[in-house]
Amino acid sequence: MQNDEIINKINQLLVDEIEIDAEKINPAADLKKDLEIDSLDFVDLFVIIERNFGVKMKSEEMTDIKSLQNFYDYIIIRVHSI
Amino acid sequence: MTRVVITGMGIYSVIGRNLADVRDSLYQGRSGIIFDQKRKDMGFRSALTGMVERPVLKGALDRRMRVGMPVQAEYAYMATCEALKNSGVEQGFLDKNEVGILYGNDSSAVPVVESVDILRKEKDTMLIGSGYIFQSMNSTVSMNLSVIFRLRGINFTVSGACASGSHAIGIAYLLIKEGLQDMIICGGAQEINPESTASFDALNAFSVRESDPTRASRPFDRDRDGLVPSGGAATVILESYESAKKRGAEILAEVAGYGFSSNGEHISLPNIDGPARAMLMSLKAAGMSSTEIDYINAHATSTPAGDGNEAQAIFQVFGKDMPLVSSTKSMTGHEMWMGGASEVVYSTLMMNNNFIAPNLNFENPDPATSCLKLATVTTPHEINAFLSNSFGFGGTNSSLVIRKPSF
Numbered sequence: 001m002q003n004d005e006i007i008n009k010i011n012q013l014l015v016d017e018i019e020i021d022a023e024k025i026n027p028a029a030d031l032k033k034d035l036e037i038d039s040l041d042f043v044d045l046f047v048i049i050e051r052n053f054g055v056k057m058k059s060e061e062m063t064d065i066k067s068l069q070n071f072y073d074y075i076i077i078r079v080h081s082i
Numbered sequence: 083m084t085r086v087v088i089t090g091m092g093i094y095s096v097i098g099r100n101l102a103d104v105r106d107s108l109y110q111g112r113s114g115i116i117f118d119q120k121r122k123d124m125g126f127r128s129a130l131t132g133m134v135e136r137p138v139l140k141g142a143l144d145r146r147m148r149v150g151m152p153v154q155a156e157y158a159y160m161a162t163c164e165a166l167k168n169s170g171v172e173q174g175f176l177d178k179n180e181v182g183i184l185y186g187n188d189s190s191a192v193p194v195v196e197s198v199d200i201l202r203k204e205k206d207t208m209l210i211g212s213g214y215i216f217q218s219m220n221s222t223v224s225m226n227l228s229v230i231f232r233l234r235g236i237n238f239t240v241s242g243a244c245a246s247g248s249h250a251i252g253i254a255y256l257l258i259k260e261g262l263q264d265m266i267i268c269g270g271a272q273e274i275n276p277e278s279t280a281s282f283d284a285l286n287a288f289s290v291r292e293s294d295p296t297r298a299s300r301p302f303d304r305d306r307d308g309l310v311p312s313g314g315a316a317t318v319i320l321e322s323y324e325s326a327k328k329r330g331a332e333i334l335a336e337v338a339g340y341g342f343s344s345n346g347e348h349i350s351l352p353n354i355d356g357p358a359r360a361m362l363m364s365l366k367a368a369g370m371s372s373t374e375i376d377y378i379n380a381h382a383t384s385t386p387a388g389d390g391n392e393a394q395a396i397f398q399v400f401g402k403d404m405p406l407v408s409s410t411k412s413m414t415g416h417e418m419w420m421g422g423a424s425e426v427v428y429s430t431l432m433m434n435n436n437f438i439a440p441n442l443n444f445e446n447p448d449p450a451t452s453c454l455k456l457a458t459v460t461t462p463h464e465i466n467a468f469l470s471n472s473f474g475f476g477g478t479n480s481s482l483v484i485r486k487p488s489f
Contacts, residue, residue: 018145019145038146041146043211043212044149044211044212044213046208046209047208050209051209056208
């Protein structure tokens, strides 16, 4: 999967599954403050990412994931290393 | 002591999704019972059930609010929205005042089944997601509604089997009477699905009159052969008279008395003494004599033993001059954890519309039920006060006396 495909898919899942307002999606957005993704939403993201990318996120790796761009980079690296 | 009134009601029932439709169904004697092929395919002895469609809450509530709600919490949300609306209570009032919630519920089967199925398949709890734990708990309804409506008063679920909804109203009545809370959202909710009723079907407790679903639930009738499971949700807003008066709320009824007891005998077979004591206690609490009750909404579920014992208990308390009796379970089926609350809604609708809904399908009495004065057709009748019974597994009994407001 190409990087821009991965990014588009992540965006689509955030809008369709987590029901984030599409207008708020931008790489600089802070996941917690701007997109209002809380700890329970992260639990659901784990499921959504595993089902759609085969990537198992780990909660201990989430501490440095602050922005949407950080999140894209995290998933991209793991998709490519499968 | 504070007097306790009802200032709002809401319903999401197999006989109507709102008060107006339910009132109409009660008056017409319309049944909400169907034959569910899915249950037959799964291996149920009885495929009969009440049925109501799942509400669509996307658009009304955001995802975080919805994800922890099982179906009975969705029903309860609908009923509570209607109740709050017609009590004139808006979110601003809930934000400024401590309003509590005491809701009856005693199961949440589907979320447990689904989450464990995921675990068994995936061997990884990280694939279960965030919603199931909140959906799985008995307190799922009070838990979710207290968050959705931002309630800051008392907050828990009352579990007393088929008396849950009635006990929830009773406990709320005691708290308000004692001056501990001014307003409490009460009710009862019941999931409708095969998963929650399979082990109940295992008791041979359900009617097998599958060829004629709307005639299967026949409380007190000689040929009754078991109950029909059902569900939905009902909400009643209980308030102190002072609080209702202060905000100019319309008072629909007064909760005059709550009586309770336990049978101390069999886990599923009721007796006569326990229900009789609960009824007597509710009359005493209300300061009323049995002759002042104009209608009894019976618990009667269409089981051979249960209906007979309740009839005897009613006769013991009320004697030959008993008021008219009917069981609305003849139309709705047995709404279980919802029943006590929904039957207060049904009976209050009757009281405020001057009719008694029929006990459908009563054709012949048996020796135990022949003592009753049953309303077998829709009966125009002035009701100034009614008594509502709810009895449950484990021998838990609840009786409520509710009367027209007189302030």
